Amino acid sequence: MNDLPADIGPMTQALIKESRRVTPPGSEEVRHIRLQMLDPAFQFVEGQSIGVLVPGPHPFGNPYHLRRYSIANARSIPLGNGVDIDLLVRRCFYIDEVSGERFPGIASNYLCDAKPGDQLTITGPYLSPFKMPLDNRANLLMIGTGTGIAPFRAFAQLIYERRGDWNGQVRLFYGGRSGLDLMYANDESSDLANYYDEKTFKAFRALGTRPLMSSSQALERGITEHADEAIALIKDPNTYVFLSGLEKIASVFDKIMAERIGGCEAWTQLKQRLIDEGRWSELIYS
Numbered sequence: 288m289n290d291l292p293a294d295i296g297p298m299t300q301a302l303i304k305e306s307r308r309v310t311p312p313g314s315e316e317v318r319h320i321r322l323q324m325l326d327p328a329f330q331f332v333e334g335q336s337i338g339v340l341v342p343g344p345h346p347f348g349n350p351y352h353l354r355r356y357s358i359a360n361a362r363s364i365p366l367g368n369g370v371d372i373d374l375l376v377r378r379c380f381y382i383d384e385v386s387g388e389r390f391p392g393i394a395s396n397y398l399c400d401a402k403p404g405d406q407l408t409i410t411g412p413y414l415s416p417f418k419m420p421l422d423n424r425a426n427l428l429m430i431g432t433g434t435g436i437a438p439f440r441a442f443a444q445l446i447y448e449r450r451g452d453w454n455g456q457v458r459l460f461y462g463g464r465s466g467l468d469l470m471y472a473n474d475e476s477s478d479l480a481n482y483y484d485e486k487t488f489k490a491f492r493a494l495g496t497r498p499l500m501s502s503s504q505a506l507e508r509g510i511t512e513h514a515d516e517a518i519a520l521i522k523d524p525n526t527y528v529f530l531s532g533l534e535k536i537a538s539v540f541d542k543i544m545a546e547r548i549g550g551c552e553a554w555t556q557l558k559q560r561l562i563d564e565g566r567w568s569e570l571i572y573s
């Protein structure tokens with residue numbers, strides 16, 4: 288690992304404490320993985336991500352392979368029992384356009400294959416585009432697909448479990464092809480649903496209605512159905528908007544808002560105001 292670039296940031300070791308599949312067999316595999324950070328000084332804030340460094344050599348000749356994963360839990364209080372980090376990892380496969388061959392994504396398969404007791408090299412934590420407002424009267428509008436739910440789970444734990452004093456309205460729009468796709472809110476794992484009872488928390492689970500509908504299309508349907516609620520919140524100067532997950536969701540959201548708010552120009556202006564006021568953030572990956 289001597290060829291690592293200098294800007295990789297601090298490196299630390301972690302043990303796999305738990306690895307549990309949160310999607311049923313027969314569907315795409317997504318795992319909830321709990322890491323025990325071995326450095327007692329390791330700290331993070333909700334919304335940050337870490338890097339997982341996979342030892343080489345790798346097929347393309349690169350000496351290391353580093354991929355980022357969002358932290359899916361809030362900091363534990365009190366400190367003193369060490370730091371655990373939850374990750375939500377989709378096992379990825381890719382098709383080589385030339386040969387048509389299917390090959391496994393390196394870091395996601397490395398993580399999904401890791402067993403309790405295995406030791407990993409972690410980098411970060413990295414600064415997040417997501418900043419949780421400190422004011423407990425702030426409204427949060429969270430929009431996501433797939434493993435994009437990870438930082439939102441950390442936020443929900445932070446405001447309802449660690450702080451417990453949240454008065455702002457919290458709305459989650461979560462899209463999946465079917466209920467099985469909704470991590471932490473399906474039959475395999477439902478801890479996000481625990482917060483549905485909170486008086487300020489409302490979640491809109493947007494599911495596909497046709498077999499080939501993508502999670503972004505499902506999300507589009509869900510947001511369209513509840514667009515008035517989303518717009519009322521967006522127009523409130525106390526609202527913070529967070530987008531997390533697949534590339535498509537940003538364009539889906541822009542399209543619906545432009546249609547409902549009075550055209551592209553009106554939406555671009557409103558969105559720019561949110562960005563300028565630090566009330567809009569995105570964490571998008573392919």
Ligand SMILES: Cc1cc2nc3c(=O)[nH]c(=O)nc-3n(C[C@H](O)[C@H](O)[C@H](O)COP(=O)(O)OP(=O)(O)OC[C@H]3O[C@@H](n4cnc5c(N)ncnc54)[C@H](O)[C@@H]3O)c2cc1C
Nearest residue numbers: 347354355356357375376377381392393394395434437572
């Ligand atoms: C901030 C952030 C947070 C994220 N959070 C999560 C999360 O919470 N959960 C989650 O599941 N994912 C998350 N991701 C995505 C994750 O980082 C990985 O991109 C994903 O797991 C696939 O990585 P992999 O190593 O398995 O696949 P890879 O092996 O990296 O393959 C991915 C693509 O890269 C190409 N490729 C790989 N290596 C090379 C190379 N050397 N040369 C040319 N092409 C190459 C492959 O063809 C393929 O198209 C996040 C990404 C970011 C940026």
